[in-house]
Amino acid sequence: MATTTASLDIxxxxxxxxxxIGGFGSLPDWLxxxxxxxxxxxxxxxxxxxQDGGVIVERLQAFDHDVRSYSYAIEQAPFPVAGYLSTLRVHAVPGRPDVSRVEWSGTFTxxxxxxxxxxxxFHGIYADGLAALLKTVSA
Known part of the structure; x- marks a missing residue:
């Protein structure tokens, strides 16, 4: 099993x-x-x-609004992995109420x-996605 995580302060x-980012259908709003x-x-x-017309089907596995986190599995995608499970989380940064740490992680075979x-x-996908999120909230 392989794993990777990317995080960024926003x-x-x-x-x-x-x-x-917390809505399961919200990716087009920031990605x-x-x-x-x-x-x-x-x-x-x-x-x-x-953007190339490829289709990815994902199923929500867990959602927790209070801790600002959701996890999903890929059911169909053009990626060379199986057993993919990913989590997107938004953490508070201690002492910095105006800053969030967003973490995107995944495990897969x-x-x-x-x-x-x-x-x-996947690290590239996560890092690029978080960079796009930073650009969206900074606009």
Whole structure:
């Protein structure tokens, strides 16, 4: 099993950041490489379309509004992994009510690629996504 995590401090309160990213269908609001998200099954499944027209289907596994966190599994995607589970969290930064630490992590089993290659792929996705989030909230 491989794992990776990216985190970034965002100059906004945790509640404000969670308001933007905490909805399971909200990726298009802050992630430019996912322009479409269609929810089904009562909001527990999202069908994402990336900027190249590729489809990713993800299922919500856990959601906790109070701790500002949700976890999801990939059911269908063009990625070389199986058993993918990811969590997106917004943490308070002690002593800094105007700053949030956003953490995006994942565990998965690489298929046809090395652990390192799969970890680099998802670390890049997470880091690019967090950079896009920072740009969105800074606009």
């Amino acid at each position: 100059p906004q309160s945790p509640d404000r950041v969670w308001q933007l 430019p490489y996912i322009p479409e998200s269609e929810l089904s099954e009562g909001g527990r499944v999202r069908r994402l379309t990336n 690489p298929v046809g690629v090395s652990d390192t290659d799969a970890e680099e792929l």
